[in-house]
Amino acid sequence: MTQKAPPDEREIAALVGHKFPGGHYTVEHWENFLLTECTGADLLPDGQVHPVVLFHMPILGAGTTIAEMFALGQADSDFSIGIESYDWRMFKPLKEDVRYRIEAHITEADRRAHDDGRVYDRIQFQFDIADPAGDAVAQTIITWHYNRSVS
Amino acid sequence: MTTSPGPFIPDWEMKSVSAARMRTMAAILRDPNPVHWDHRTVARWGFGERTINQGPLGLSYMINMLHAWAGPTSIRRIVMRFPKPVLDGDRITAKGWITAIREENGETLAECDIWLERNGHSTDRPLEGEATVVLPDTTDR
Numbered sequence: 001m002t003q004k005a006p007p008d009e010r011e012i013a014a015l016v017g018h019k020f021p022g023g024h025y026t027v028e029h030w031e032n033f034l035l036t037e038c039t040g041a042d043l044l045p046d047g048q049v050h051p052v053v054l055f056h057m058p059i060l061g062a063g064t065t066i067a068e069m070f071a072l073g074q075a076d077s078d079f080s081i082g083i084e085s086y087d088w089r090m091f092k093p094l095k096e097d098v099r100y101r102i103e104a105h106i107t108e109a110d111r112r113a114h115d116d117g118r119v120y121d122r123i124q125f126q127f128d129i130a131d132p133a134g135d136a137v138a139q140t141i142i143t144w145h146y147n148r149s150v151s
Numbered sequence: 152m153t154t155s156p157g158p159f160i161p162d163w164e165m166k167s168v169s170a171a172r173m174r175t176m177a178a179i180l181r182d183p184n185p186v187h188w189d190h191r192t193v194a195r196w197g198f199g200e201r202t203i204n205q206g207p208l209g210l211s212y213m214i215n216m217l218h219a220w221a222g223p224t225s226i227r228r229i230v231m232r233f234p235k236p237v238l239d240g241d242r243i244t245a246k247g248w249i250t251a252i253r254e255e256n257g258e259t260l261a262e263c264d265i266w267l268e269r270n271g272h273s274t275d276r277p278l279e280g281e282a283t284v285v286l287p288d289t290t291d292r
């Protein structure tokens with residue numbers, strides 16, 4: 001396993017305010033079916049989308065990808081990302097075949113260290129999802145740790 | 152349905168976390184991270200032979216528990232932390248209990264502590280967090 005020097009701390013801090021392109025996302029029935037099956041649940045009634053969609057739908061709808069989010073924080077490897085938390089607020093049920101608007105930006109980015117001295121960069125992403133009328137449907141906050149192998 | 156502080160929410164169980172479901176989920180998420188679908192990569196990095204469940208899938212077991220208890224549109228907020236990975240083959244039980252009940256905008260909300268237990272061991276909690284759930288308009292409170 002090669003060790004890699006961490007990025008400049010200022011480059012990480014400068015990520016605050018970074019805006020993703022934004023865009024739209026529509027969950028079709030096939031996607032909701034497969035997604036719900038992965039959770040081990042039955043389909044929800046009335047075309048309701050399983051809330052687990054609130055992980056990838058905002059990311060893809062905002063015009064980014066998990067890979068780009070890893071790259072923005074200059075992740076050492078796929079194994080170097082740790083999840084601090086996911087915070088999802090749901091204002092209305094999500095429905096199949098509705099074209100939702102998504103906007104996203106980075107709200108926090110800074111270098112920190114665990115008690116044992118291991119260094120990580122903590123980056124927080126916020127996604128806002130609105131329905132075609134412009135009403136807020138959900139807000140999600142992803143906080144990841146980009147663990148650094150060298151301090 | 153119990154709607155007062157203290158009691159436990161009925162458990163929801165995933166009898167065996169499935170590597171096949173992780174692969175489907177990776178495709179849906181467009182998640183290129185091989186820890187979720189290639190056990191050889193996981194082994195090369197010294198993490199054993201079992202693929203690692205996506206964080207959102209673990210979270211979904213909590214959602215399924217809350218839906219079964221309070222209904223499919225009941226969740227207002229869910230906050231989840233991930234102290235340990237869930238691995239393929241794990242038996243996972245979603246658990247929770249009510250910490251407080253409050254009224255807001257005409258709704259009765261339950262604040263809940265929620266967590267996952269692995270293989271029936273109460274101290275092995277790969278995920279833990281909190282949820283705010285709107286309770287149905289019940290008359291048995």
